[in-house]
Amino acid sequence: MERQSGKRLIESEVVVVGGGYAGLAAALRLHDHAVDFTLIEAADRVGGRVLTEVRPDGVTVDHGGQWVGPTQRHLVELAARFACPTFPTWEKGSHIEIWHDGARVPYTGAAPTDGPGIAEYVRVTEVLDELAQTVDTVRPWRTPRFAEWDARTAEAFFRSATDDPAARRRLALTVQGLWCAEPDEISFFHVLFYIAAAGGYEQLMETRDCAQDSRFVTGAAGPARAVADLLGERVRLGTRARAIEYDAHGVRVHTPDGVLRARRAIVALPPHAVRAVGFAPALPDSRDGWLAHSPMGRVAKIHAVYDTPFWRESGLSGVATLYDDGPVGVVFDNSPDDASHGVLVGFVYGDRLDGFAGLDEAARRSAVLACLVAVAGPRAGDPHGYTEKIWTQDPYARGGYEAYATPGGWSAHGEHGWREPTGPLHWAGTETASEWNGYIDGAVSSGYRAADEVLSALRAEGGR
Ligand SMILES: Cc1cc2nc3c(=O)[nH]c(=O)nc-3n(C[C@H](O)[C@H](O)[C@H](O)COP(=O)(O)OP(=O)(O)OC[C@H]3O[C@@H](n4cnc5c(N)ncnc54)[C@H](O)[C@@H]3O)c2cc1C
Known part of the structure; x- marks a missing residue:
């Protein structure tokens, strides 16, 4: 040296x-x-962006990436090589959708089959899947309608695809949940590319055999x-x-x-x-232009820890989707495999995060706990542990889960700017x-x- x-x-x-x-x-x-x-x-x-913490009460918490699915072969093989076991995500019991008018719509199974806008939503997601099948994920610029789709936002597509406001709310929450951004911020081509890269819409959205299938015993x-x-x-x-x-x-x-x-x-x-x-x-301009069109998503991930996963006793899974005005969009049961504690995890993303991150700590906590009470009942308001990670404030990640492409980025800069050495x-x-x-x-x-x-x-x- x-x-x-x-x-x-x-x-x-x-x-x-x-x-x-x-x-x-x-x-x-x-x-x-x-x-x-x-x-x-x-x-x-x-x-x-994978950050595991073992908390003083012994509970392991993943503040960043946590789930792994069976078709994620590179991660599955890496974990096997280093003998890192996983366990299935808890999803037994009744899931809940909470709507902006306060309506609670329970459902069981992989995805809701009933509720506001569901038929239109399913129809539009089938169209998304069909279009995504034409995307070349290795040379995306060779996709037949590449420039046309990249010139539009996801919002423009949703507006042309359906007039149903409830279906649009579902689609908007999907964009927030997958890219931590709003539908008018993201390139429609990028949405299709991402669906194709995951092997289909269902792979992204669902739990069993899909992206949310399992978690790592000792954290991700x-x-x-x-x-x-x-x-x-x-x-x-x-x-x-x-x-x-x-x-x-x-x-x-x-x-x-x-x-x-x-x-x-x-x-x-x-x-x-x-x-x-x-x-x-x-x-080079192509690389610089690509980077300039690739902002990070905006997300916070919050864990509330209880003595037991008490919601399971009343038949609830702890899985919920919230279309109301609270900060939290989605909740999962993130308890350890042995249920030695109960853990609920909530995600705040997109525009919802902008207001949330500006609140003081106490106000953020009470706003999140109000959402968890709506999902799991009054006991959810009194966790013995509470921790949040606002990823936009992380000095190195500056957001999450990942960067997404804004309209025009792929077509103007993708071919030479995306990953060409x-x-x-x-x-x-x-x-x-x-x-x-x-x-x-x-x-x-x-x-x-x-x-x-x-x-x-x-x-x-x-x-x-
Ligand atoms: C809240 C959240 C939930 C998520 N959930 C999931 C999930 O359940 N499943 C899943 O598969 N994915 C999930 N993700 C996404 C996943 O975590 C990321 O896709 C993945 O971790 C990205 O890895 P990376 O190596 O590409 O980037 P990073 O993990 O960002 O690694 C980049 C590294 O570079 C370092 N660095 C930055 N600048 C410099 C510099 N100048 N010099 C040296 N080092 C530098 C950073 O500190 C960092 O360690 C989630 C992400 C977040 C934030």
């Missing part, structure tokens, strides 16, 4: 920037191919920590990439306490975090995934893809 102007100079073949699932997966693949690398992570932990950060343990000292925490210089010979990644020099870099950051790094030379810079992160884009699984596959790009480049350069 040399020193340069009093600062450390670290040399490796590859630098990986970002220690979320994408960066860790990239580093793991390099490790498996015996390629020398250093991974730098700005925070003092790995996992990024379990596999990430296991990968970091295996990689050892090559993972450097608390090391933020401030600037990246690159040319045909390689990269120099500047951090507050030194410079890392390498032949190639894998940048595994969400779009806004890429923009916070200074690049020299500046990134920039000289020796390779782009990873769930936002660059063709399968399960936006999910942990997408992060993992994006890391593998970027590492494969690097491995072929190194081979082509004759280095390996």
Whole structure:
């Protein structure tokens, strides 16, 4: 290790920037191919938008990503490799929809079959599925009606698809629930792309055998920590990439306490975090334009902890969808598998978060508990534990679950800006995934893809 102007100079073949699932997966693949690398992570932990906390009462809480489904093969295989078990999400009992006029509509099974606007909603979602089947998720710009759909918002499509206000409310909550954004903010093409990347609308929305199927016994950060343990000292925490210089010979990644020099870099950051790094030379217009069209969703995730999952005794599942004016849009039973405590989790997203985040802590808590009381009864108003994570205030994520594309972004910049390498810079992160884009699984596959790009480049350069 040399020193340069009093600062450390670290040399490796590859630098990986970002220690979320994408960066860790990239580093793991390099490790498996015996390629020398250093991974730098700005925070003092790995996992990024997956953040597991074991609370003083022993309850494990996932503040960020938590669920895994059976078709999320990259994450499933990673978890199996590191022996991280899962358990099924609780969904026994009666689910509830709460409407803006206060009506409570119970239902059982995977999805409601009755209630305001349901027939129209189902019809429109079938259309979404049909259109999504025409999307090319590897080369999205080759999709037949790519530019036409990318010029519209999801809202414009919903308005043309149905006049039914209740169906539109359902569709709006879907957009909020999946992208943490409002229907008038997101490209309609992006909606279809995302549905296609997940393998269909049902995969995104439902629990059993779908995206919300299971949770990790030791929290969703379990596999990430296991990968970091295996990689050892090559993972450097608390090391933020401030600037990246690159040319045909390689990269120099500047951090507050030194410079890392390498032949190639894998940048595994969400779009806004890429923009916070200074690049020299500046990134090409296509990449910069793509990043500018990729804002983060706006979400908070709140857990209330009780002695028992008491709602189960009265036949409730704890699963609820709220179309009223409260902050919470969706509630799930997030209790541990052994039901040693009862845990309800609520999500606040999109425009609802803007008002919510501006309240003081006590007002936020009482607004959320009022929603939980509406779902599970008066006992829900008195949890022994309460914790919230407002992701827009996280210094590194600045939102969640993921970035979405605004209208025009895909057609103007997607082909060259989405994930095409920039000289020796390779782009990873769930936002660059063709399968399960936006999910942990997408992060993992994006890391593998970027590492494969690097491995072929190194081979082509004759280095390996
Ligand atoms: C509330 C919430 C709920 C979610 N629920 C689910 C779910 O149930 N299932 C699911 O599959 N997905 C879920 N997701 C999405 C999932 O968590 C993400 O898709 C995935 O974790 C993204 O991984 P990533 O590696 O692409 O990015 P990140 O996890 O964001 O990793 C990027 C890393 O880079 C670091 N970093 C940032 N800037 C720099 C810098 N300059 N230098 C060095 N390091 C830097 C960050 O600290 C971070 O660790 C959820 C997300 C949120 C927020």
